[in-house]
Structure formats: structure tokens, C-alpha cells
Amino acid sequence: MRPTTADAVEDAVATAAAHGRTLEVRAGGSKVGLGNPIQAHDVLDLSALSGIVDYDPAELVLTARAATPMSEIDAALRARGQHLAFEPPDYRRLLGGGGAPTLGGVLASNLSGPRRIAAGAARDHFLGLHAVSGRGQVFKSGGRVVKNVTGYDLSKLLAGSFGTLAVLTEVTVKVMPAPEDCCTVLVLGLSAESAVELLCAMTALPLDITGLAHLPNGLAARSGVRLVAGAECPITALRLEGIAVSVGARLLRLREAIVERGARHDDTAILGPEDTEMLWGEIRDGLLLPPGVVWKVSVPPAEGARVAAAIAARQHCDVLYDWAGGLLWVALHGQSASPDSVRGVLARSGGHATLVRAPMSERERCPAFQPLSGPLRALSQRVKHAFDPVGVLNPGRMVS
Amino acid sequence: MLMPVPDAGVIARREELAAALRAVVPTVLSDEDSRRPYETDGLTAYRQMPLLVALPETTAQVAAALKICGAFGAKVVPRGAGTSLSGGALPLGDGVLLGLAKFNRILDIDFANRCVVAQPGVANLSITKAVESRGFYYAPDPSSQVVCSIGGNVAENAGGVHCLKYGMTTNNVLGVEAVLMSGEVVRLGGKHLDAGDYDLLGVLTGSEGLLAVVTEVTVRILRKPETARALLIGFAAVEAAGECVARIIAAGIIPAGMELMDRPAIHAAEAFTHAGYPLDAAAILIVELDGPAVEAEELSRRAADIARAVGATSVRASANDAERVKFWAGRKAAFPAVGRISPDYYCMDGTIPRRKLPEVLAHIATLSQHYGLGVANVFHAGDGNLHPLILYDANKAGELERAEAFGADILKQCVAVGGVLTGEHGVGVEKRDxxxxxxxxxxxxxxQMLKCAFDPAGALNPGKVFPTLHRCAELGRVHVHGGEARFPDVPRL
Known part of the structure; x- marks a missing residue:
């Protein structure tokens, strides 16, 4: 099924619902490997719902049909000096899939990059939508302006719902000016614990740092940035962005602050704009991770190193730290011993773990999303029912 | 304003309900004098005495109280500080007003994770006060921030003058503890980022007290910007001010705040605060740039150049923080200043695409003549959020009704030009219809089907947001398309 209009999507879903058939909702297909595997009768191919509907840079708003490729969105924004501030990642190489990432797909999976810690997540930039519920009913929510509290904020709910509640047909996002200039300060040779401490301390300075990551030795070596790959030691990276005069001034102060905390000046280095773009792209898209099972773990930032150590104590792994320690990319050596080897350590810190990449056998036995329990689980099931009562859309993708 | 038909059965069992609530909640107010302060919120045109007022102090008490109300079939209206401008906390005659004011403690200040855990009755500004010694602050700053509660902020997704750059409440809340009407307690989010499953926190924020009662809030705190500079710019025409705003943003500048005032608002504010506003201007803009000193300075220079290029009649840059505060004084006092020139005023809250500003202001001027009521306009220009203040006198017969009709016409126009009914005040009872x-x-x-997932009996804050109430069972029916149910022969689950 390849509907070309929202009304045709409505028909397709209503027909499926009426005949007890299930649909796998797909736009570009680049994130098919994300979430739990789906067993559906038919594929609802949204790729024909493509194209920018409205874009006025001065309003900071862009409206596009849901399956508009990110390449098209990026090109339109770049031409006007703007971007999506949440830094949408491209997981094609990480997941080993083809297809083209789409704006709807990025929003439906609420994927954000390193700048999430400073600029918010995909969901924070998702202003409005047109969609078709699992009932086969067209509905809309939100608006085409940046500030709006009219009615429930269904954009937030549909962001990260992986097409299990409704099929997005048209979306409106907030866009922002792209930074004029950027650079990265590297600190060489820190342990993960010291690195997370440093990163958290630097966020307490008025320096507007927009990327705070730590790469252990083995992962830094995989970078295409010569200075990073050749350092032969762990690398801690802090990114500054903005107007040139401000980036320059903050760079001096950041380096000073790092040296004041005990780093030798020789153990710091600076990356210019090109290397900065490459390194943070690698971090954003998971390109530094070795082959094998990958988990993404969201924890309170200051707990990052402790949680990573607890996971490593149960199972050999490499851990890349983003979001100042709040996001752990855990690359396991070998199969997961059990989901508990990752999720089991979160009881004390809080947070959640998502299985991002694993062989099909493992994806079939291990829930991709953090399992819920008690009243919250029941509430989430009622929310699913409110949108998709007979379970037409992406069966099993989120709830196993 | 038509509210849900009061349930005579519940009203008849008032004493019984009070006794049941007193068994689990330390303070239950039932006599008329002590209930009186709760009869209205920030939208004082509407008043209704609640059946009872319950003031719980713990999550367990909230859960127990909600269960009791559920068992009695009594409606529940949650209330924070009662500053809603849309009647979100307007009581119901057959409903229990659940006041969260006693939840007034900050539970955890966590600088390492840059967050604060607070009870819902804590005032917005108290969070900033608790962390400012270390250079941090809580960003959303509704004008009522001295008194409005963080729980109420979550319910209304409160904004403020700095939201364009720093976001609304929803962009600054990390987690909540909330109690469902069933009495079940759920925790959504925490000190970490993003949801591991459905983002129920995102949809609970801004749900105007219709989905759950928030009993704890975790917010992120930000490092205070090092410098802030303000520009005070005068224009001979509102169009030029609008053009200036568009060009500043098109130039890649996101000011921390960008406020527009029209001539009546300028005059009212200047008479009240002597902020130094140019009285000959048709409109003024206050543009605040913040960040590291060099950045604020450079951006304020660029913004000033843009203002001159579009024909500003005056451009003043704040030389120091005292002057910056003075520039803001008039804007921040705009509402009370307008209160001095008119016995009553009615504050509207639509958002429009900014390019439509001249058109909408011209329409408001026409409506002002049509209804014979004055209007002063203040405008969060950066994000297109318009606050027309309609001037009226409630003691003159028919003026309130005319003001309401005037306001409704403005909001209809906001929607007609591609905007929305409310940017930050909420729908409440005011914009429900x-x-x-x-x-x-x-x-x-x-x-409403989402509402059913949280509150199937529709007991939590009914009569707000939705113009008509449906029973959840009715909503569950498969929709009718073109007058006919689709596939009528197919069995439904």
C-alpha cells in the first residue's frame, strides 16, 4: 500500500482495522531495525507523502509531509542558514539498513544528537501534526506557530511512539538559526570518572557548551579525525558554537577552566570547524562503536560513570559517553548475557535502557524499550488503546 | 458560561463526603467563609463556590482523597496558587477543590545533575531563589512567578518572556510524580533525559489538570547567562516594528526576550513606571540579548543596526544592568499600568504567525471601534504571542459581555490567520467554547479519548478545555464517515 494523500492513509488504516489486518508503518525504512521486530500483515508505505509544504525562515517554522527525506529538509534549511537544533542523527550505518531517513521517522522515534543537552530533544521542536489514528480517523494537533498550549500536546506523545499510536502524515517543526562558527576542546587521557566530573563541572560555567562527550581509548581510535584517532588515549570533547567572536572568547575561558581543574595545557587540544563537524557527526550517528550489540542508556549525568562501571562489571563492553554523562552508548563484546546486565544496574540511578542494535535472535527475546510495570504499564496500554484500539499499527514494536 | 450540570446526589451527600475526606486529609474546609477565597482564580470574572476544599499534605493523602471522591462520584478540581488566567482552577458546585498549597517544600537541589525536585505548591521564583547563589536559575518566568506554583506551571505549560530562547515549562520539566483519579501513583521521567516508552510526561504537561494531579516536579536548572543587554527601540509605525522583529530573527539572532508594545500600552506603562519610553512612538520594541559579554554586545550591535535599517525613530542600548531593568520595568508593569487607566481589563493570549501582526493589529483596532471598548496591545513578539488588554468597566451594564465578545473575535482572527487560541494561558473555561x-x-x-485513558469517569476538572463532554463509552464507538459507519457488518472489538 502506497497512499499518496492523508485521506488515502485514512482509508488504508480504516480498511485494515475493519478487516482485522495489521500494518507496518514505514516512511524511508532506515530505522526498521530499531525497536522490537514487527510481524504485520501489510506494509503501509508512506514514501509518497513527501515534500515541504511551508517554510518561512523568519517564523522559525517548517511544515512538511511526513515522509520528506531529511536530506531535502537539511538542504532547504541550510540554504537559509537554519537547522534543526536537536541535531537529528542518521542511524543508517549503525543499524546497517538502507533507505532514507525522513522527518516523520526522526520525530516518531524522538531521536536527538549531542546538542540535545543544550537545545532539547526532537519532541521539544515538534510543534504540530496531522495524523491518522489506528481507528482510521484523520486528526490534527498543535499548530504552526512556536508557542501554543491549545489542547493536549499530542506532538509530545507521538514523538517516540514509533508509529504505534497514529500514522503521521504532515508535521510542523521549530527551526533555529545554525551557528556561524564552532570548535571543540579536547582533553586527553582522562579516566571516565574524571571525564564525567569535568563535563558536569563545565556545564556549571556560563559558556553555553553544546556538546559534552567522552570516548574511551578504543573508540577514539576509530574516529576519522586524525588528532582524535592518533592520540592513543581516552578523549574528552567539549563543543562550542555560535557567532565567531563569542566562540573565540569562550574557547579561551573553557581551556583555562579545564587547566584550572588540573589538566596540563599540553593535554588539551583544539579542533576547528571541519574536524568538529566530523567528530560530533560520528558521535551523533554511533559511528565510533565497534560491531556487535549496542544499548543506549539514559541516566542522570553525574551517575554516568558509575552506571557504566556497573554494567562493565557484569559484561565486557566499551562505553561512549554523551550528554555530559547522561547518555551511555554501551557496545557489548559478544551477546548480551541478559537484558539485566544493562537494565539491572539502573534501579538505583533511575533512567532507562534501549536496545539499539542486536541480532534478530536477541531482539526477539529482549524487549527493545525499558519494560514498564504496575499502574504505569496499564496506563500506557490504555493510551495505546485510545489511539489504536484494535492494534492495527506496528504491532509489537513498542510493547512486547 | 455553561458548566456541567451539578450532581444533586453528590451535593446532598456533602457532609458525608466531608467526613470521609477528613478521615484521610488533615484540612477539609466546608464552612462558607473558609471556602470563599477559593471561589475564583486569576480570571476573576468567573466565580463559583466549591462544594468542599481539601488541602492534602502528602501524596498518600492525595491518593486517598481522589479514591474517596471517585467512590462518591464527586468531581475534583486541582488548584496550585490559583493564578490561572483562563479559569483552569474555577471550582465546581458539586466538586471538591483539591488545593496543593501545602506541598510547599523543595525536596532536592542537585547541582551535579542540574535539577531541582520540588513539591507542586512551591512558587516558580522560589526555585530560582534556591539555586541562584550558585549562579543557576529556573528559566520559565511567567509574570506571576512570585506566587504561581510549579505544579500549576506544569498543568498549564506556563511560558514567560524568555520562552523563545529557553522554552516553555514542557521544555524544562524532567519528571513528575502524579496521582491518577483511581488513586494510583505514577512516576514519569526523573533526573535523566527523555522517555523510555510513551512520553506521558509530555502530554501531562499542559493538560490543565484534566489528566492527573501532580504531586512532585523535577525541573532542570540552567546556568544564569553572564550578561544581558537590552535595546529600547521606538517606531513611527507598528509595521516597522514587526519588520524589525522578522529581520532580527532572519539574521540568525534569537533574543532572550523581544517584546512589542503599542501606543496605548506605552502611555499607560510610562505614566505608571517612568521607564523612559518614547511617548511619540507608535510602537516600541524591547530586545534583550544575553550570553557571554562579547556575544551580548555583538548581537545587540547587530540588532540595533537592523532597527535603524528599518527606520526606527529611536534606538537606546542599556549601558548597565540598572538601565536594562528600567527598560523592562514598564513592560513588566504593563498589566497593572493598564489596570490604572481602566476599571477592569481582559487579557487575551492568542499566537499568530508574526508576519500577520500588522493585519491582526488593524483588525483589533476595527473591533475596538465596533465594540466601543479601548484596547492596549503587548506582544511577545519573538514567538508571536499577542496579549491584547481589552479595557472595560464591569459596573457598566453589558460591558463585560462586550469585552468577552471582543476577545472571542480577536482569537477567531488569530486562528483565521494561521495562529492558535492560546500561547501560554491555557484554554480553561475561558476559551473552551x-x-x-x-x-x-x-x-x-x-x-478526549486520551482523557479517558487517564480518567475514564471524567471526574478530574470537567468543564474545562472541551466544549462538549462525551462519556468514554460513546467515544469508543468507531467513527462515522459521511453519515455511515464504515463496514457496518464487521464486528468491533
Missing amino acids: LMGEMFDQADLDQQ
Whole structure:
């Protein structure tokens, strides 16, 4: 099924619902490997719902049909000096899939990059939508302006719902000016614990740092940035962005602050704009991770190193730290011993773990999303029912 | 304003309900004098005495109280500080007003994770006060921030003058503990980022007290910007001010705040605060740039150049923080200043695409003549959020009704030009009956089905947000398309 209009999507879903058939909702297909595997009768191919509907840079708003490729969105924004501030990642190489990432797909999976810690997540930039519920009913929510509290904020709910509640047909996002200039300060040779401490301390300075990551030795070596790959030691990276005069001034102060905390000046280095773009792209898209099972773990930032150590104590792994320690990319050596080897350590810190990449056998036995329990689980099931009562859309993708 | 028909059965059992609540909640107010302060919120045109007022102090008490109300079939209206401008906390005659004011403690200040855990009755500004010694602050700053509660902020998704750069409440809340009408307690989010499953926190924020009662809030705190500089710019025409705003943003500058005032607002504010506003201007803009000193300075220079290029009649840059505060003094006092020139005023809250500003202001001027009521306009220009203040006298027969009709016409125009009914004040009772201007029945049905997932009996804050109430069972029916149910022969689950 390849509907070309929202009304045709409505028909397709209503027909499926009426005949007890299930649909796998797909736009570009680049994130098919994300979430739990789906067993559906038919594929609802949204790729024909493509194209920018409205874009006025001065309003900071862009409206596009849901399956508009990110390449098209990026090109339109770049031409006007703007971007999506949440830094949408491209997981094609990480997941080993083809297809083209789409704006709807990025929003439906609420994927954000390193700048999430400073600029918010995909969901924070998702202003409005047109969609078709699992009932086969067209509905809309939100608006085409940046500030709006009219009615429930269904954009937030549909962001990260992986097409299990409704099929997005048209979306409106907030866009922002792209930074004029950027650079990265590297600190060489820190342990993960010291690195997370440093990163958290630097966020307490008025320096507007927009990327705070730590790469252990083995992962830094995989970078295409010569200075990073050749350092032969762990690398801690802090990114500054903005107007040139401000980036320059903050760079001096950041380096000073790092040296004041005990780093030798020789153990710091600076990356210019090109290397900065490459390194943070690698971090954003998971390109530094070795082959094998990958988990993404969201924890309170200051707990990052402790949680990573607890996971490593149960199972050999490499851990890349983003979001100042709040996001752990855990690359396991070998199969997961059990989901508990990752999720089991979160009881004390809080947070959640998502299985991002694993062989099909493992994806079939291990829930991709953090399992819920008690009243919250029941509430989430009622929310699913409110949108998709007979379970037409992406069966099993989120709830196993 | 038509509210849900009071349930005579519940009213008849008032004493019984009070006794049951007193068994689990330390403070239950039932006599008329002590209930009186709760009869209205920030939208004082509407008043209704609640059946009872319950003031719980713990999550367990909230859960127990909600269960009791559920068992009695009594409605519940949650209330924070009662500053809603849309009647979100307007009581119901057959409902229990659940006041969260006693939840007034900050539970955890966590600088390492840059967050604060607070009880819902804590005032917005108290969070900043608790962390400012270390250079941090809580960003959303509604004008009522001295008194408005963080729980109420979550319910209304409160904004403020700095939201364009720093976001609304929803962009600054990390987690909540909330109690469902069933008495079940759920925790959503925490000190970490993003949801591991459905983002129920995102949809609970801004749900106007219709989905759950928030009993704890975790917010992120930000490092205070090092410098802030303000520009005070005068224009001979509102169009030029609008053009200036568009060009500043098109130039890649996101000011921390960008406020527009029209001539009546300028004059009212200047008479009240002597902020030094140019009285000959048709409009003024206050543009605040913040960040590291070099950045604020450079951006304020660029913004000033843009202002001159579009024909500003005056451009003043704050030389120091005292002057910056003075520039803001008039804007921040705009509402009370207008209160001095008119016995009453009615504050509207639509958002429009900014390019439509001249058109909408011209329409408001026409409406002002039509209704014979004055209007002063203040405008969060950066994000297109318009606050027309309609001047009226409630003691003159018919003026309140005319002011309401005037306001409704403004909001309809906001929607007609591609905007929305409310940017930050909420729908509440005030804009409830205008929801059909923006949403069709299918949109509203889907929202109400979500409500059913949280509160199947529809007991939590009914009469707000939705113009018509449906029973959840009715909504569950498969929709009718073109007058006919689709596939009528197919069995439904």
C-alpha cells in the first residue's frame, strides 16, 4: 500500500482495522531495525507523502509531509542558514539498513544528537501534526506557530511512539538559526570518572557548551579525525558554537577552566570547524562503536560513570559517553548475557535502557524499550488503546 | 458560561463526603467563609463556590482523597496558587477543590545533575531563589512567578518572556510524580533525559489538570547567562516594528526576550513606571540579548543596526544592568499600568504567525471601534504571542459581555490567520467554547479519548478545555464517515 494523500492513509488504516489486518508503518525504512521486530500483515508505505509544504525562515517554522527525506529538509534549511537544533542523527550505518531517513521517522522515534543537552530533544521542536489514528480517523494537533498550549500536546506523545499510536502524515517543526562558527576542546587521557566530573563541572560555567562527550581509548581510535584517532588515549570533547567572536572568547575561558581543574595545557587540544563537524557527526550517528550489540542508556549525568562501571562489571563492553554523562552508548563484546546486565544496574540511578542494535535472535527475546510495570504499564496500554484500539499499527514494536 | 450540570446526589451527600475526606486529609474546609477565597482564580470574572476544599499534605493523602471522591462520584478540581488566567482552577458546585498549597517544600537541589525536585505548591521564583547563589536559575518566568506554583506551571505549560530562547515549562520539566483519579501513583521521567516508552510526561504537561494531579516536579536548572543587554527601540509605525522583529530573527539572532508594545500600552506603562519610553512612538520594541559579554554586545550591535535599517525613530542600548531593568520595568508593569487607566481589563493570549501582526493589529483596532471598548496591545513578539488588554468597566451594564465578545473575535482572527487560541494561558473555561474554531470534532474526540485513558469517569476538572463532554463509552464507538459507519457488518472489538 502506497497512499499518496492523508485521506488515502485514512482509508488504508480504516480498511485494515475493519478487516482485522495489521500494518507496518514505514516512511524511508532506515530505522526498521530499531525497536522490537514487527510481524504485520501489510506494509503501509508512506514514501509518497513527501515534500515541504511551508517554510518561512523568519517564523522559525517548517511544515512538511511526513515522509520528506531529511536530506531535502537539511538542504532547504541550510540554504537559509537554519537547522534543526536537536541535531537529528542518521542511524543508517549503525543499524546497517538502507533507505532514507525522513522527518516523520526522526520525530516518531524522538531521536536527538549531542546538542540535545543544550537545545532539547526532537519532541521539544515538534510543534504540530496531522495524523491518522489506528481507528482510521484523520486528526490534527498543535499548530504552526512556536508557542501554543491549545489542547493536549499530542506532538509530545507521538514523538517516540514509533508509529504505534497514529500514522503521521504532515508535521510542523521549530527551526533555529545554525551557528556561524564552532570548535571543540579536547582533553586527553582522562579516566571516565574524571571525564564525567569535568563535563558536569563545565556545564556549571556560563559558556553555553553544546556538546559534552567522552570516548574511551578504543573508540577514539576509530574516529576519522586524525588528532582524535592518533592520540592513543581516552578523549574528552567539549563543543562550542555560535557567532565567531563569542566562540573565540569562550574557547579561551573553557581551556583555562579545564587547566584550572588540573589538566596540563599540553593535554588539551583544539579542533576547528571541519574536524568538529566530523567528530560530533560520528558521535551523533554511533559511528565510533565497534560491531556487535549496542544499548543506549539514559541516566542522570553525574551517575554516568558509575552506571557504566556497573554494567562493565557484569559484561565486557566499551562505553561512549554523551550528554555530559547522561547518555551511555554501551557496545557489548559478544551477546548480551541478559537484558539485566544493562537494565539491572539502573534501579538505583533511575533512567532507562534501549536496545539499539542486536541480532534478530536477541531482539526477539529482549524487549527493545525499558519494560514498564504496575499502574504505569496499564496506563500506557490504555493510551495505546485510545489511539489504536484494535492494534492495527506496528504491532509489537513498542510493547512486547 | 455553561458548566456541567451539578450532581444533586453528590451535593446532598456533602457532609458525608466531608467526613470521609477528613478521615484521610488533615484540612477539609466546608464552612462558607473558609471556602470563599477559593471561589475564583486569576480570571476573576468567573466565580463559583466549591462544594468542599481539601488541602492534602502528602501524596498518600492525595491518593486517598481522589479514591474517596471517585467512590462518591464527586468531581475534583486541582488548584496550585490559583493564578490561572483562563479559569483552569474555577471550582465546581458539586466538586471538591483539591488545593496543593501545602506541598510547599523543595525536596532536592542537585547541582551535579542540574535539577531541582520540588513539591507542586512551591512558587516558580522560589526555585530560582534556591539555586541562584550558585549562579543557576529556573528559566520559565511567567509574570506571576512570585506566587504561581510549579505544579500549576506544569498543568498549564506556563511560558514567560524568555520562552523563545529557553522554552516553555514542557521544555524544562524532567519528571513528575502524579496521582491518577483511581488513586494510583505514577512516576514519569526523573533526573535523566527523555522517555523510555510513551512520553506521558509530555502530554501531562499542559493538560490543565484534566489528566492527573501532580504531586512532585523535577525541573532542570540552567546556568544564569553572564550578561544581558537590552535595546529600547521606538517606531513611527507598528509595521516597522514587526519588520524589525522578522529581520532580527532572519539574521540568525534569537533574543532572550523581544517584546512589542503599542501606543496605548506605552502611555499607560510610562505614566505608571517612568521607564523612559518614547511617548511619540507608535510602537516600541524591547530586545534583550544575553550570553557571554562579547556575544551580548555583538548581537545587540547587530540588532540595533537592523532597527535603524528599518527606520526606527529611536534606538537606546542599556549601558548597565540598572538601565536594562528600567527598560523592562514598564513592560513588566504593563498589566497593572493598564489596570490604572481602566476599571477592569481582559487579557487575551492568542499566537499568530508574526508576519500577520500588522493585519491582526488593524483588525483589533476595527473591533475596538465596533465594540466601543479601548484596547492596549503587548506582544511577545519573538514567538508571536499577542496579549491584547481589552479595557472595560464591569459596573457598566453589558460591558463585560462586550469585552468577552471582543476577545472571542480577536482569537477567531488569530486562528483565521494561521495562529492558535492560546500561547501560554491555557484554554480553561475561558476559551473552551472557541475550541471548535481550531479543531474539528475528530481532533477533539481524539483528545478526549486520551482523557479517558487517564480518567475514564471524567471526574478530574470537567468543564474545562472541551466544549462538549462525551462519556468514554460513546467515544469508543468507531467513527462515522459521511453519515455511515464504515463496514457496518464487521464486528468491533
